Amino acid sequence: MRHRFPIDKKAFLAAAVATLLCVAFSFYGSRKLQNFDPALIAYLFGTLFALAGAVYRYAVWLQRPPTWLYFKRTWQFVFNGSLLAHLWLLTKESVRNLAFQAFIYPRSRLRWFAHFMLASGCLAAFAITIPLTLGWIHFTLDPASAADPAAIKIYNAHFFGFTVMNFELGSTLAFLIFHALTWCSWLVIIGCLIFLIKRLTNAGLIATQTFEGDLLPLILLIIISVTGLGLNFSYAFLKGFAYDFMAVTHAISVILFLVWIPFGKFFHIIQRPAQIGVHVYLKEGEKKGMAICPHTHQPFTTQLHVDDLKTVTKELGFDFTLEDGSSHLDYSPEGKRSLLAKAHLAARCESGTYFG
Amino acid sequence: METTAYKTDMEFFVDMQRCIGCRACEMACAECETNGHESMIHVNYVERSTTIQTTVQVCMHCDDPVCAKVCPADAISKDDFGVVHSANTSRCIGCSNCVMACPFGVPKKQEQYDLMMKCNMCYDRTSAGKKPMCATVCPSQALYYGTREEIARMRPNSTPVNTFIFGQLTVTTKVNIMMPKGSTHLKVH
Ligand code: SF4
Ligand code: SF4
Numbered sequence: 158m159r160h161r162f163p164i165d166k167k168a169f170l171a172a173a174v175a176t177l178l179c180v181a182f183s184f185y186g187s188r189k190l191q192n193f194d195p196a197l198i199a200y201l202f203g204t205l206f207a208l209a210g211a212v213y214r215y216a217v218w219l220q221r222p223p224t225w226l227y228f229k230r231t232w233q234f235v236f237n238g239s240l241l242a243h244l245w246l247l248t249k250e251s252v253r254n255l256a257f258q259a260f261i262y263p264r265s266r267l268r269w270f271a272h273f274m275l276a277s278g279c280l281a282a283f284a285i286t287i288p289l290t291l292g293w294i295h296f297t298l299d300p301a302s303a304a305d306p307a308a309i310k311i312y313n314a315h316f317f318g319f320t321v322m323n324f325e326l327g328s329t330l331a332f333l334i335f336h337a338l339t340w341c342s343w344l345v346i347i348g349c350l351i352f353l354i355k356r357l358t359n360a361g362l363i364a365t366q367t368f369e370g371d372l373l374p375l376i377l378l379i380i381i382s383v384t385g386l387g388l389n390f391s392y393a394f395l396k397g398f399a400y401d402f403m404a405v406t407h408a409i410s411v412i413l414f415l416v417w418i419p420f421g422k423f424f425h426i427i428q429r430p431a432q433i434g435v436h437v438y439l440k441e442g443e444k445k446g447m448a449i450c451p452h453t454h455q456p457f458t459t460q461l462h463v464d465d466l467k468t469v470t471k472e473l474g475f476d477f478t479l480e481d482g483s484s485h486l487d488y489s490p491e492g493k494r495s496l497l498a499k500a501h502l503a504a505r506c507e508s509g510t511y512f513g
Numbered sequence: 514m515e516t517t518a519y520k521t522d523m524e525f526f527v528d529m530q531r532c533i534g535c536r537a538c539e540m541a542c543a544e545c546e547t548n549g550h551e552s553m554i555h556v557n558y559v560e561r562s563t564t565i566q567t568t569v570q571v572c573m574h575c576d577d578p579v580c581a582k583v584c585p586a587d588a589i590s591k592d593d594f595g596v597v598h599s600a601n602t603s604r605c606i607g608c609s610n611c612v613m614a615c616p617f618g619v620p621k622k623q624e625q626y627d628l629m630m631k632c633n634m635c636y637d638r639t640s641a642g643k644k645p646m647c648a649t650v651c652p653s654q655a656l657y658y659g660t661r662e663e664i665a666r667m668r669p670n671s672t673p674v675n676t677f678i679f680g681q682l683t684v685t686t687k688v689n690i691m692m693p694k695g696s697t698h699l700k701v702h
Contacts, residue, residue, distance in 0.1 A: 223585040223610055260607075260627040264549065361546030364637035365598065425603040428586060432606040432627065458613055466583065466614050473582045477616070479680035479702045490618030495559045497617065497677075498529050498568030500701045501690065502559075505530050508693030512530065513670035 168216035175212040176205055179291070187292025188318045199408055200290045203415035210419030211427055218428070222472040226465055231434035234441045243437070250433040260432075267351060275348025275378070279426075282341040293317055339389055342382035349375045349382075374422045380410040438462075451483075452492030463487065517640040519594050525634065525648065526664050526673055527571065528691035531655035532556065534567030538647035538656060545646050546637045548599065553621060553632045554647050569655050571647065572597060572619045572632035573677075574687035580611035580620055580631070588629070595687040596636060600629040616679050616701075670694050677701060 183201075187193040218224055235243045253259045258276060262269040288294040299311035310326035314334075324330045333340075353375050356362050366372065384407035391400045417423060442459030450457050467486055470477055477485040488496060505511050536556050543552040555570040578597045581589040588604035589611060591597045600611075600620075607627035611620045620631040635645035648658035657664060664673065673689035676698035683698075692699060 218587070221585065221587075223583050223608075227585050227608065254627075263625045264628075359546070360637055361549065364640055365547055365633070422603060428604060429606070431586065435606050435608040438608075458609065462609070462613060466610060469583055469610075470579065470614055473579075475579050475582070475614075476681040477679055485616060485679040485682070485702060486614065488618075490612060490615070490620075491555075491557055493616060493618035494555055494557060494568055494570045497570070497699070497701050498559045498566065500699055501529050501568075501692070502566065504692055504696065504699060510670070510693075512528075513668060513691070513693055 165213070165217050165220070167220070168213045171216040172209040172213035176209045179205065179208055183291040183293065186317045187295075190292065192295040192315065192318065193292035194289070194295070197290045199412060200286070200415075203412040204287060204290050207415040207418045210416070211424070214419045214424060215427060222469045224431075226469055227431060227434050227438060230441075230465070231437050234437050246437065246440070247433060250436055251430070254432055255429060268355070271348045271351035271355075273348070274344045275352070276426075278341040278344030278348065278382075279378070282338060282345070285337055285341070288316070299323060336389075338385060342386045345378050345382045346386075349379045353379075370422055374417075377410055377414055377417075381407065381414060384410065448487070450489035450492040451487060452495055453489055455489065457489035457491075517594075518642040519640050520642050521594065522660050523639075523644070523658060524661065524664075524673075525571065525574075525645070525688040526657045526659070526691055527569070527688060528655050528657070528668075528671070529568045529570070531653045532567050532569040533653050533655075534558070534565075535652060537650045537652060538569060541646040541650040542632075545635045547633055547635065548630055551621075551623065551630060553599075553630060555618065569647075569651075570617060570619060571645075571656065571688060572634065573617050573675075573684075574634065576685045576687065579684075580615045583610040583614040584608075585610060596634050596639070597631075598636065599631045599633045602628060605629050616677070616682070616684055664691075672696050674699055 183193070184190065219228055235247065258269065258272055261272050293316060295315050297313050297315065299313055302308045302311040311323050312326055312331065313320050313323045315321065324334065353372070356366055356371060356375070362371075384403045387403040388400065388407060391398050391403060414423070418426075438461075439459065442461035446460050447456035448458055448460045448463040449455065463486055467477065467484055470486065479485060485493065502511075505513070534556060538554050539552045539556055542548070542554040543550050545553075553572075556567055558564075559566040559568055574591075574595055574597045576595070578589065578591055581591060581597065584600075584605075585608060586604045586606045588600040588606075589597060590601070605628050607622060607629065609622045609629065611629055611631075612622050620629050622629050635643075635647075638645060644658040645656075648656045651657070654667075657667075661673070664671075668691055670693070671691040672694050674692040674696050675686045675689045677684045677686065677690075678698055678700040680702050690699060
């Protein structure tokens with residue numbers, strides 16, 4: 158039998174629209190390609206592919222019943238009632254969970270440190286390279302300062318063709334800006350090495366990890382960072398020694414990384430904000446009241462959660478409805494375990510002996 | 514997960530009626546490398562006010578796992594051996610859908626980590642051909658891991674059952690529960 162991979166039409170449309178929008182933005186953002194750097198063309202295609210793939214997968218993902226439920230509920234809650242309070246909550250949660258990944262800290266300080274290095278390095282590098290690749294940002298030498306040999310050279314930074322800032326060549330700011338990717342590389346390398354050591358030594362991780370799912374992403378990031386650093390180093394200190402080799406390796410690894418974002422481990426970067434939706438959902442659900450387990454008589458989750466799960470499980474083809482019209486999902490996890498044990502005991506009793 | 518020595522002739526047999534509530538399995542479970550030394554097994558009193566009955570619950574490794582289907586983050590997966598794995602840490606968003614929807618009450622939400630963790634049948638051990646931690650320490654053999662022949666010899670008056678009825682829903686699982694001889698299923702409600 159031939160395998161068919163049906164294309165999801167809605168997702169395809171979303172991906173196409175997003176990609177075209179991005180192309181349009183880049184065309185006009187680079188002032189009709191005037192400020193577009195042709196050396197970055199391969200990266201441009203990688204970025205566009207990553208965008209299309211990520212939007213496609215996100216759209217497919219959103220259409221899964223449980224995902225759609227959280228998505229819908231989050232925005233319902235955010236736009237209902239006190240918008241300001243919700244925006245404050247969203248901001249606070251984003252800083253805590255997305256920028257600082259605070260939820261990792263309790264699992265281990267080292268794990269958090271490694272992840273924070275890795276994430277900060279990657280996110281900062283994205284923030285720099287994507288606008289550069291798309292031609293949204295570019296730098297020019299200030300014509301006035303360039304004309305005067307005695308003057309200190311001034312650089313202008315442009316965003317979407319508008320000049321947003323300038324700085325003197327040789328200043329600390331210039332040093333920080335021109336080497337921003339170097340700092341990112343070091344952060345990524347430190348983070349990756351800690352994780353790599355963990356993954357090669359921890360028995361639990363060794364048993365459950367896969368090469369392409371867990372190790373390859375780390376290796377790829379290390380290659381990207383090392384060759385990126387190498388380019389700089391070769392240019393600054395080695396008179397361009399091995400520059401071409403590193404440029405090619407760098408380009409290949411970056412493009413692999415970009416193309417892989419939608420399909421592999423890196424997709425979690427795009428998926429993670431959903432965690433904030435879950436927090437909003439829990440908070441709003443609590444206001445509406447908790448569900449009480451008929452067996453333990455204790456609250457165990459929000460009534461909203463139980464009701465939503467009844468709908469979602471039915472949509473997925475699991476009908477937990479009981480003969481009396483109530484549901485197995487009305488019971489807490491402990492209640493469910495106890496019910497099973499009671500049914501087991503009853504069956505044993507019926508057979509005439511407690512053990513067998 | 515690539516090359517393993519998983520023994521497909523070994524199965525899990527649970528007889529909660531034999532559980533004496535000693536919690537040895539809880540201690541053993543925390544030794545498992547895959548859960549970061551958190552205990553995943555559940556031992557609880559069934560109705561503390563009226564009986565001393567306790568029960569023990571491991572993940573049943575459902576053939577069609579509800580936990581994985583209700584997960585909005587695609588964090589739970591079932592492998593080729595039928596083992597349903599704990600949440601992928603980079604994906605799980607801590608929503609507890611799986612905790613509340615699992616018909617056996619198995620997954621645990623680790624609030625402090627905003628992460629769900631569950632029994633993966635000690636995958637570090639079973640994938641190396643060893644028995645899960647809990648089954649190696651259970652003094653009453655409420656938890657047993659071995660071959661069908663072994664359990665048939667040890668429990669001639671019981672039948673392993675892996676079909677469970679919850680109202681409208683029938684769930685089949687990889688893990689077996691020991692029932693009176695001749696039983697075909699366990700009807701919970
Ligand atoms: S017993 Fe619960 S946690 Fe285990 S596979 Fe089935 S649904 Fe998932
Ligand atoms: S708690 Fe994690 S694993 Fe469980 S359903 Fe939610 S996201 Fe999935």
